[in-house]
Amino acid sequence: MQLHVSSLDGTPSYGDITAKIKRMPLIPAALFLFSSYSVLIFIFFFSFN
Secondary structure, three states: OOOEEOOOOOOEEOHHHHHHHHHOOHHHHHHHHHHHHHHHHHHHHHOOO
16 A cells, blocks of 8 residues: 655645545455454554463
8 A cells, every 4th residue: 555645735635545445345445454363452462371
């Protein structure tokens, strides 16, 4: 994913990312979020052992 910096104030515009997310079907997006959160929980769990 690339962030395009707008020429007015230098802040990145998230239009491309939101357009990609809206084009994605619901189930792959949910699986992607679930897998990313499961990796975070996995790392968080094993950091205390």
